[in-house]
Amino acid sequence: MRFLILFALFVASSAFSQAIKIGELNSYKVFPAFLDPYKKGMQLALEEINAAGGVLGRKLELVTRDDGGNPGDAVRVAEELISRENVAVLMGTFASNVGLAVSNLAAQRKILFVASEPLTDKIVWENGNRYTFRLRPSTYMQTAMLIPEAAKLKKKRWAIVYPNYEYGQSAAASFKKLLKAAQPDVEFVAELASPLGKIDAGAVVQALADAKPDAIFSSLFAADLQTFVREGNTRGLFKSTPVFNLLAGEPEYLDTLKEETPDGWWVTGYPWREINTPEHQRFLSAYQKRWNDYPRQGSVVGYVAVHAVAEAIKKAKTMDTEKLVEAMKGLQMGTPFGPIAWRALDHQSTMGAYVGQLARKGSQGAMVNWRFSDGARFLPPDEEVKFLRRE
Amino acid sequence: MSWESILIQLLNGLAGASSLFLVAAGLSLIFGVTRIVNFAHGSLYMLGMYLAVWLSGRVGFWVAVPLAAVSVGLVGFFIEFFLLKKIYKAPELLQLLATFALALVIKDAALWAWGPEDMLGPRAPGFSGAVNIAGSAVPQYDLLLILLGPLVLVFLQLVLSKTRWGILVRAASEDREMAGALGVNQRWLFTGVFVLGALLAGLGGALQIPREPASLNVDLRVISDAFVVVVVGGLGSIPGAFLAALLIAEAKAFCTGLGYSEATLVIEFVIMAAVLVWRPWGLLGRAQAPAKNPGFAQAPAEFPARKVFIAGAVLLAVLALLPVAAGGYTLVLLTDMLVFALFATSLHFIMGPGGLYSFGHAAYFGIGAYAAGILVLNKITTMEFALALAPLAAGLGALLFGWFCVRLSGVYSAMLTLAFAQIAWSAAFQWNALTGGSNGMVGIWPAPWLASKTAYYYLTLILCAAAISFFWRAIHSPFGYALRAGRDSPQRADASGIDVRAVQWAAFTIAGLAAGVAGSLYAFSKGSISPESLGIQRSVDGLVMVMLGGIQTLTGPLWGAALFTWLQDATARNLDYWRAVTGMVILALVLLLPNGIGSFFQKKK
Numbered sequence: 001m002r003f004l005i006l007f008a009l010f011v012a013s014s015a016f017s018q019a020i021k022i023g024e025l026n027s028y029k030v031f032p033a034f035l036d037p038y039k040k041g042m043q044l045a046l047e048e049i050n051a052a053g054g055v056l057g058r059k060l061e062l063v064t065r066d067d068g069g070n071p072g073d074a075v076r077v078a079e080e081l082i083s084r085e086n087v088a089v090l091m092g093t094f095a096s097n098v099g100l101a102v103s104n105l106a107a108q109r110k111i112l113f114v115a116s117e118p119l120t121d122k123i124v125w126e127n128g129n130r131y132t133f134r135l136r137p138s139t140y141m142q143t144a145m146l147i148p149e150a151a152k153l154k155k156k157r158w159a160i161v162y163p164n165y166e167y168g169q170s171a172a173a174s175f176k177k178l179l180k181a182a183q184p185d186v187e188f189v190a191e192l193a194s195p196l197g198k199i200d201a202g203a204v205v206q207a208l209a210d211a212k213p214d215a216i217f218s219s220l221f222a223a224d225l226q227t228f229v230r231e232g233n234t235r236g237l238f239k240s241t242p243v244f245n246l247l248a249g250e251p252e253y254l255d256t257l258k259e260e261t262p263d264g265w266w267v268t269g270y271p272w273r274e275i276n277t278p279e280h281q282r283f284l285s286a287y288q289k290r291w292n293d294y295p296r297q298g299s300v301v302g303y304v305a306v307h308a309v310a311e312a313i314k315k316a317k318t319m320d321t322e323k324l325v326e327a328m329k330g331l332q333m334g335t336p337f338g339p340i341a342w343r344a345l346d347h348q349s350t351m352g353a354y355v356g357q358l359a360r361k362g363s364q365g366a367m368v369n370w371r372f373s374d375g376a377r378f379l380p381p382d383e384e385v386k387f388l389r390r391e
Numbered sequence: 392m393s394w395e396s397i398l399i400q401l402l403n404g405l406a407g408a409s410s411l412f413l414v415a416a417g418l419s420l421i422f423g424v425t426r427i428v429n430f431a432h433g434s435l436y437m438l439g440m441y442l443a444v445w446l447s448g449r450v451g452f453w454v455a456v457p458l459a460a461v462s463v464g465l466v467g468f469f470i471e472f473f474l475l476k477k478i479y480k481a482p483e484l485l486q487l488l489a490t491f492a493l494a495l496v497i498k499d500a501a502l503w504a505w506g507p508e509d510m511l512g513p514r515a516p517g518f519s520g521a522v523n524i525a526g527s528a529v530p531q532y533d534l535l536l537i538l539l540g541p542l543v544l545v546f547l548q549l550v551l552s553k554t555r556w557g558i559l560v561r562a563a564s565e566d567r568e569m570a571g572a573l574g575v576n577q578r579w580l581f582t583g584v585f586v587l588g589a590l591l592a593g594l595g596g597a598l599q600i601p602r603e604p605a606s607l608n609v610d611l612r613v614i615s616d617a618f619v620v621v622v623v624g625g626l627g628s629i630p631g632a633f634l635a636a637l638l639i640a641e642a643k644a645f646c647t648g649l650g651y652s653e654a655t656l657v658i659e660f661v662i663m664a665a666v667l668v669w670r671p672w673g674l675l676g677r678a679q680a681p682a683k684n685p686g687f688a689q690a691p692a693e694f695p696a697r698k699v700f701i702a703g704a705v706l707l708a709v710l711a712l713l714p715v716a717a718g719g720y721t722l723v724l725l726t727d728m729l730v731f732a733l734f735a736t737s738l739h740f741i742m743g744p745g746g747l748y749s750f751g752h753a754a755y756f757g758i759g760a761y762a763a764g765i766l767v768l769n770k771i772t773t774m775e776f777a778l779a780l781a782p783l784a785a786g787l788g789a790l791l792f793g794w795f796c797v798r799l800s801g802v803y804s805a806m807l808t809l810a811f812a813q814i815a816w817s818a819a820f821q822w823n824a825l826t827g828g829s830n831g832m833v834g835i836w837p838a839p840w841l842a843s844k845t846a847y848y849y850l851t852l853i854l855c856a857a858a859i860s861f862f863w864r865a866i867h868s869p870f871g872y873a874l875r876a877g878r879d880s881p882q883r884a885d886a887s888g889i890d891v892r893a894v895q896w897a898a899f900t901i902a903g904l905a906a907g908v909a910g911s912l913y914a915f916s917k918g919s920i921s922p923e924s925l926g927i928q929r930s931v932d933g934l935v936m937v938m939l940g941g942i943q944t945l946t947g948p949l950w951g952a953a954l955f956t957w958l959q960d961a962t963a964r965n966l967d968y969w970r971a972v973t974g975m976v977i978l979a980l981v982l983l984l985p986n987g988i989g990s991f992f993q994k995k996k
Binding site: 028029030032033035036065066068070071072073075076077079080082083084096097100101103104105108120122127164165166169190191192193194195197198200201202203204206207209210222223226227230231234235236252255256257258260 | 392393396399400403404406407502507508509510511514519520521527528529530532533601602603604606607608612643644645646647648650652653655656718719720723724727820821823828829830831833834836844913917918919920921922923924928959960963964967969970
């Protein structure tokens with residue numbers, strides 16, 4: 001009997017070793033609101049791929065780890081995935097500093113790293129490297145997507161509020177640069193940096209009101225956004241001042257606003273209820289069937305990231321890292337948001353985002369007047385990218 | 392800024408002060424009487440928020456608030472009665488470790504119970520609108536809070552000064568032993584105070600829900616704010632806490648109002664540093680009566696027996712031979728353990744033999760790491776020189792900050808170290824040009840001949856073993872004896888010609904230097920460095936390692952660092968609720984081995 005069990009274990013383990021391992025690390029405990037749906041998206045993609053026979057005739061296996069939300073632990077976890085789990089590919093990470101640290105490790109250890117979440121421009125530009133590819137539209141791209149609508153308003157006096165770390169700082173910098181280019185007479189009358197997760201909303205709202213802006217650009221999200229919105233609603237800040245807010249249309253952040261959802265804000269996000277394209281419908285029904293829950297932005301990111309790795313392996317027809325890297329360059333694939341390409345130039349995917357306005361529907365927030373912004377159209381000219389990215 | 396906006400920002404500050412005061416008052420009470428540094432206070436506040444949001448949907452906001460507060464008070468009762476009661480006699484600060492573990496458990500419990508998404512509570516019925524003041528809309532609820540803070544202050548003052556219970560509480564905060572000798576049942580007094588403190592934390596949290604969502608990150612944010620308020624106000628002083636809350640909230644509001652919003656990152660710590668340098672016991676605090684029974688009476692540490700040396704040599708030999716048998720990841724994990732063992736040993740040196748608590752030791756770890764990164768990335772020196780020079784930067788930092796810190800004692804000194812660490816942290820966080828800001832710096836790799844994991848492991852092993860044995864030697868040198876004399880009896884040490892402060896200052900600097908060695912080794916092993924390497928969390932990790940190992944043992948920090956690093960690694964890899972499991976293991980260890988894992992080895996000796 002004991003022998004039989006041992007034998008069964010041996011067979012099982014050798015069957016496992018046949019699988020292609022993807023090492024995934026993320027800050028599951030630090031950003032659970034985004035990363036729980038993300039994990040579900042990954043799981044769904046994995047099951048789809050394996051149900052269709054896996055890749056190169058082998059099953060795909062995800063080895064997920066919590067990276068503790070800080071670069072030091074993340075690098076250790078990545079080392080463990082590389083040397084103990086012998087994963088073929090690394091993917092994941094959320095915060096920019098963690099993403100950059102793992103990206104740098106990937107270059108050092110020469111392993112493909114698909115950065116799914118981090119938004120920092122630097123991961124593909126200033127600090128870009130051969131082994132790192134990034135999926136989500138970056139801070140720059142998402143900011144650029146809001147610019148056409150912002151310029152259309154012809155408002156002269158703008159105030160900016162942002163969470164005080166790299167994402168907020170670079171969103172503010174990109175916004176100023178791009179809007180100034182689109183509308184040279186624009187004036188930036190106030191810039192407020194609030195510590196991440198600790199916004200002093202009353203003071204911020206009053207300081208914004210004092211500046212008497214014609215419009216406001218914000219990159220707040222999560223708890224800061226909710227606190228800011230409630231305070232601004234109570235104090236009437238948004239009554240006559242249009243607001244542009246990155247990410248606020250993502251279900252992760254929008255759904256928590258409920259009755260507070262401010263009408264008319266321009267945001268980037270994911271109006272999952274209303275996207276009727278066949279590729280999205282297919283994803284939506286599969287996701288709802290599997291999880292009995294609706295997808296969030298994170299679900300799409302996790303789903304596409306796993307598919308991207310599978311597509312790259314299929315294209316390379318080998319697990320050799322250098323060939324995988326070459327396969328990722330210029331890889332074309334379908335996603336719930338439509339086809340995307342992974343640019344050979346800077347390893348950024350052209351995944352887009354939805355731009356629209358917030359509206360309250362009953363006691364729920366929703367996105368209206370939305371349209372899809374293809375990521376490929378919101379990237380700087382190639383020369384500029386080449387200048388930033390000097391490998 | 393117009394007069395109108397100054398008035399509005401003043402009101403904003405007042406409302407903020409009230410919420411700060413509520414949470415700080417409970418912490419101050421608890422510390423004043425029981426001397427417990429309650430790290431879980433922020434978690435109780437968070438629990439109050441979640442409970443209030445959850446209950447509001449069922450019984451309405453105004454019933455939910457008192458209900459949530461009372462429930463949190465009840466949680467406080469269980470914590471005190473079943474956990475803390477058992478470790479009052481343990482070494483000082485062990486309660487910090489226990490409450491740290493509790494904070495981990497509570498966070499995961501909240502995640503399990505309410506899920507990952509932030510929960511925005513309802514507006515307070517009857518106070519949902521705004522009032523027009525000087526042309527601006529001010530939320531009615533803010534005005535309510537502005538009234539509520541002083542009301543709670545007056546209520547607490549009345550309870551403390553007019554009731555018999557309050558008088559006993561004050562007697563106990565003044566002199567625990569004397570109160571006990573006069574027949575006051577301290578046990579129930581402690582329980583009562585802890586429950587009241589927890590209730591206040593829960594109330595503070597519940598009252599905050601119309602202003603911000605309940606989220607899982609609230610606990611850490613609140614605990615650091617509350618500590619700052621308590622210390623600035625003076626430990627155990629309720630009016631002091633109110634004054635400090637007012638000062639800090641107003642400063643924050645005006646930083647934002649006047650266009651210095653970046654400063655809100657660190658303003659409270661700057662205020663704390665300034666206040667502590669100016670008034671060593673906070674605004675309204677008084678000099679602490681020296682604790683007469685800090686845990687067990689400490690036997691003078693003997694010179695280790697020969698067996699210990701042999702055991703140490705064997706351990707070192709095993710570690711040196713390990714790369715032959717074990718591969719890649721074991722070495723990575725061991726490198727981390729060694730680095731943290733050195734970090735914990737350096738912290739232990741000032742805390743154990745030195746008797747100087749530090750809540751900000753990560754500053755020197757981080758300065759060392761950043762110095763190494765800056766030297767290498769800007770091509771100022773080679774990696775080898777950077778490794779030699781970077782710790783000097785940390786040592787300089789410790790020399791500078793230490794001068795201030797050794798002038799204070801107990802928790803005040805510890806909080807001053809925290810203030811300096813936070814100031815260093817915010818410099819790293821904000822100084823984009825030099826430190827890369829919040830992203831930090833990447834590409835800090837060792838020189839090619841050290842690049843392999845085995846080579847780097849040996850480098851770490853040699854440097855850490857050398858530094859740790861230096862500390863062990865130092866403890867048993869005349870310098871170490873002087874340091875311990877200063878800890879055990881400052882007056883006597885002074886009388887016998889020891890310059891206690893100078894000795895402590897030197898120890899602080901040496902410890903900072905060694906933490907810098909650990910930090911720069913860490914930077915090169917990870918290839919990157921970012922601000923949280925000198926953040927509060929890293930400092931707390933260091934404390935946890937020291938306490939886990941046992942503050943009064945020699946080898947404790949080693950075991951503490953190894954166990955804590957291994958525990959986090961193993962649980963995070965295999966479990967979803969790894970934080971809770973880590974917390975529970977620590978709790979079990981606290982109850983089983985209150986003197987630390989190191990004491991386990993000592994008994995065997």
